[in-house]
Amino acid sequence: MPKVSSVVVPYAAYLRVYEPLAAFPEPERTHWARYARRPDRPSYQDELRRSLADLLPTPPIPVPVHESSDAFVLDVDGVVCVCPWRTRLRGWQALGELAEELPASVLDAVLPPLVRHQAAQDYERWLARNPDARPWIRTATWQVPLNWFVLVSDEERRYEKGSGEVPPMLRYRTPMVQARRRVARALRTLRDAIEEGPLIDGLVDVGRWLEEFHPRSLVELDYGGLVHAVPAGELEGDHSAADVADGIEALRRGDGMAAGEAYGRLVERWRAVRDRRSAN
Numbered sequence: 438m439p440k441v442s443s444v445v446v447p448y449a450a451y452l453r454v455y456e457p458l459a460a461f462p463e464p465e466r467t468h469w470a471r472y473a474r475r476p477d478r479p480s481y482q483d484e485l486r487r488s489l490a491d492l493l494p495t496p497p498i499p500v501p502v503h504e505s506s507d508a509f510v511l512d513v514d515g516v517v518c519v520c521p522w523r524t525r526l527r528g529w530q531a532l533g534e535l536a537e538e539l540p541a542s543v544l545d546a547v548l549p550p551l552v553r554h555q556a557a558q559d560y561e562r563w564l565a566r567n568p569d570a571r572p573w574i575r576t577a578t579w580q581v582p583l584n585w586f587v588l589v590s591d592e593e594r595r596y597e598k599g600s601g602e603v604p605p606m607l608r609y610r611t612p613m614v615q616a617r618r619r620v621a622r623a624l625r626t627l628r629d630a631i632e633e634g635p636l637i638d639g640l641v642d643v644g645r646w647l648e649e650f651h652p653r654s655l656v657e658l659d660y661g662g663l664v665h666a667v668p669a670g671e672l673e674g675d676h677s678a679a680d681v682a683d684g685i686e687a688l689r690r691g692d693g694m695a696a697g698e699a700y701g702r703l704v705e706r707w708r709a710v711r712d713r714r715s716a717n
Contacts, residue, residue, distance in 0.1 A: 448666045448714070452575040452585050452643070453657040454613070455511050455518035460651035469519045473510045481509070481661070484522055499548050500528035500556050508573075513655050520573045520657075527572050529560040538578070571649050579666070579714040580707065583681060584639035585658050587623045588616040588647075591679035598673070605664045605672060613647065613654040620644040623685050630688040630696075666710045677703060 458466050458473075472478070484507070505524040510517065532553065535544055544553075564570065577585070589609035599605035620640060627637050647656070664672055684699035 447578065447662050448710075449576050449578045449661050450581045450585075450663045451657075451659045451661045452577075452588075453509065453520045453659065454573050454647070454650050455509070455513065455520045455655040455657065456573070456651045457513075457516050457518050457653050460654070461519075468506070469508060469521075470517070472506075472508060473517045473519060478510060479507055481659075484524070499532050499552055500559070501525045511655060513653075516653065518655055522574070523572050526570055527574060527576065529556065529563075530572065531576065532556055533560075571646065573650075575643075575646070579663070579710060581658070581660065581663065581677065582639055582643075583636060583703065584643050586678040586681040587619055587640060587685070588643070588656055589658050589678050590615075590619075590682065591676055594676070594678060596673060598669070599664075605669065607660040607664055607672060607675065609658040609678060611656050613650060613652055613656055616656040617644070617647055620647065626685050626689045630691075663710070666713055668709075671706070671709070675706060677706065680706075 458470055461469055501524050503525070505522040507522050509520040509522075511520075512518075532548075535548070539547070589611045593609045593611050595606070595608055595610075597606040620643065624637065624640055624644070627640070631637070658678075660667075660672075667675065680699045680702045684696045684703075687693070687695035687699060
């Protein structure tokens with residue numbers, strides 16, 4: 438696997454929500470306000486480095502013992518917005534999804550059953566005390582879910598080629614109100630045009646998740662380490678959000694042929710990434 442700054446980069450994309458300070462209750466609001474003024478805040482790579490470090494001990498530590506007090510910070514039109522890492526919560530949730538991703542023999546070799554069982558028990562006890570907990574970050578490995586592209590538009594796309602040890606970057610950022618509006622419009626169109634299925638289910642799920650946050654939040658779709666699974670030339674020409682928007686608009690017009698062409702472009706673009714996953 439390729440390395441950046443001596444860190445192995447997993448092929449993962451991220452969907453993040455940055456909330457304004459006003460969305461947080463005290464004393465958390467004061468904590469984040471002070472944190473946002475720190476000049477030494479950790480980066481995206483720092484979060485990754487810390488997560489990978491927990492997998493090195495024997496047995497590995499699948500979930501951090503303590504919740505992270507770090508976050509990503511943005512200034513959105515003069516308003517400080519933060520995206521808490523919540524690494525422990527996300528670790529528990531990811532651990533629960535591993536059984537669907539890996540064969541049992543591989544899973545047992547990576548994380549022994551006793552380790553997973555203990556982590557599951559810890560999560561159950563924690564969740565009983567924090568029933569309304571939700572992450573500010575969603576992660577997808579070896580893909581960007583199509584429903585994520587519904588939230589953004591091609592005009593919000595930002596691409597940087599990178600150079601030397603600086604990797605390329607591809608991301609979208611959009612106001613929360615726009616993301617919610619796009620979800621609602623897409624759901625109306627899809628439910629009128631096709632039967633219930635994974636795309637609609639996924640869009641309903643991400644729409645409910647967005648409703649948990651402050652309306653003045655910012656939504657970010659970041660290709661993250663997935664940029665290393667896509668050839669540079671193809672990454673620069675990747676306009677998947679535009680293809681998804683074109684497909685939904687075609688369905689709205691009743692133009693099945695145009696919708697099929699947009700879907701075909703998406704399938705062709707992401708086939709190479711899926712093939713690399715199988716090869717590994």
